[in-house]
Amino acid sequence: MIGSLTLDQLRVLVAIDDSGSFSAAGRQLRRVQSAISHTVQALEEAQGVQLFDRSTRTPRMTAAGQALVEQARQVLRQAAVFERTAKAMAAGLEPALALAIDSFVPTEPVIRGLAGLRELYPDLAVTLFTEGIGAAERRVRDGSATLGLCALLPTAVQDLQAAVLTHVSLVPVAAPGHPLANERRTLTRDVLAEHIQLILTDPLQRPGPSFSVVSPRVWRFVDITRRLEFLLAGFGWGTMPKHLVQPHLDAGRLVALDVQDPGVLPGSIGLYAVHDRRRPLGVGARWLLEELQRQSWFGPATARSCSGSF
Structure with a gap:
């Protein structure tokens, strides 16, 4: 009444x-x-x-x-x-669900997972944060996000529970007009080091080990989309997730570099779902985590922890 x-x-x-x-x-x-x-x-x-x-x-x-x-x-x-x-x-459903999603994470599987969550719990409020390296994990730690979908974990820590989702292939690329795109020498680290390298980094953390960073001249980016724009503009070369640059490779706006030094290219990075062990997941978050792990492109992988810039 x-x-x-x-x-x-x-x-x-x-x-x-x-x-x-x-x-x-x-x-x-x-x-x-x-x-x-x-x-x-x-x-x-x-x-x-x-x-x-x-x-x-x-x-x-x-x-x-x-x-x-x-x-x-x-x-x-x-x-x-x-x-x-x-x-x-x-029945245990949380009042709201906040997700912090690393920009490396492919969008389509997340959309499919959230579509299923919306169908099952139509009144659950969801907030999405798109983050750069390290930020998704920080949001999980400070409680502003329940789940973090992130590409890199700084170190093995006791306060976070990490579930491996998949591995994303990396490819070194440059614009077709960049000197490396027409370089006749074998692309070893010595040759790559002659050019500006565009890397992705965490602005709030001290630099950790640098993977695939070989040039003494680097331009650092927090936003992977911004770094892609500068790669397309020919400012340097860099290693990018293949699923993000494939349309540009197909259209000829970028060229995959035939790097012959295996120490330069890590090949892939792991994607993880992380949450705070001290904060039990609600019904919605648990369902979403399980659904993301069921997605077809989430293959079995061995969890790895790494940090730094690349």
Whole structure:
């Protein structure tokens, strides 16, 4: 009850509007017509508004009634959401779910997972943070994100639980007009070191071991999309996730470099789902984690921890 207003009164009002008459509303709600009439009269008296014109044989909804029936529909929809949400929370569903997603993570599997989550828990509020290296993990640690989907883990730590998802292939690339794209020498680290290397790094952490960083001249980027733009503009060369640059390789906007030094190219990086051991996952987060691990491109892999720039 809201003051003297009840949800039942609103249901009766909506049923009359949907069915077209008091008698039809009674059949719909399995009530006698007199009970429907009494409910409407009580609603009119309590609110001080005439909802129906009874001057004709069949009562017709007034302009005020037509306006208020739409408000009634909205209140009933919100009440239904309230009841569903309360029931889900009683079963362990968290009030909201925040995800911190590393920019290395392919989008499509995440979209498929979240689509399933939305279908199962339509009223669960979800927040997505797109992060650079290290930031997803920091959000999990400070509690602003429940799950972090990240490419790199700094070190093996006791406070985070990490589940390996897949490995992403890396490819060294440069713009077709870059000198390395037309270099006739074998692309060893000595040759690569002659050119500016564009690397991705964590701005808030001291540099750790550098993987595949061989040039004494580096330009550091926090945003992988921005680094890609500079690669396309020919500012240097760099190692990128293959799924992000494949369209540019196919279109000829980038060239894959035939690097012959295995020490320069790590080949792949692991993607992980991490969460704080001290904060148990809610129903929604647990379901999403399991769904992400079921995605077809999530193959078995051995967990590895690494940090630094590349």
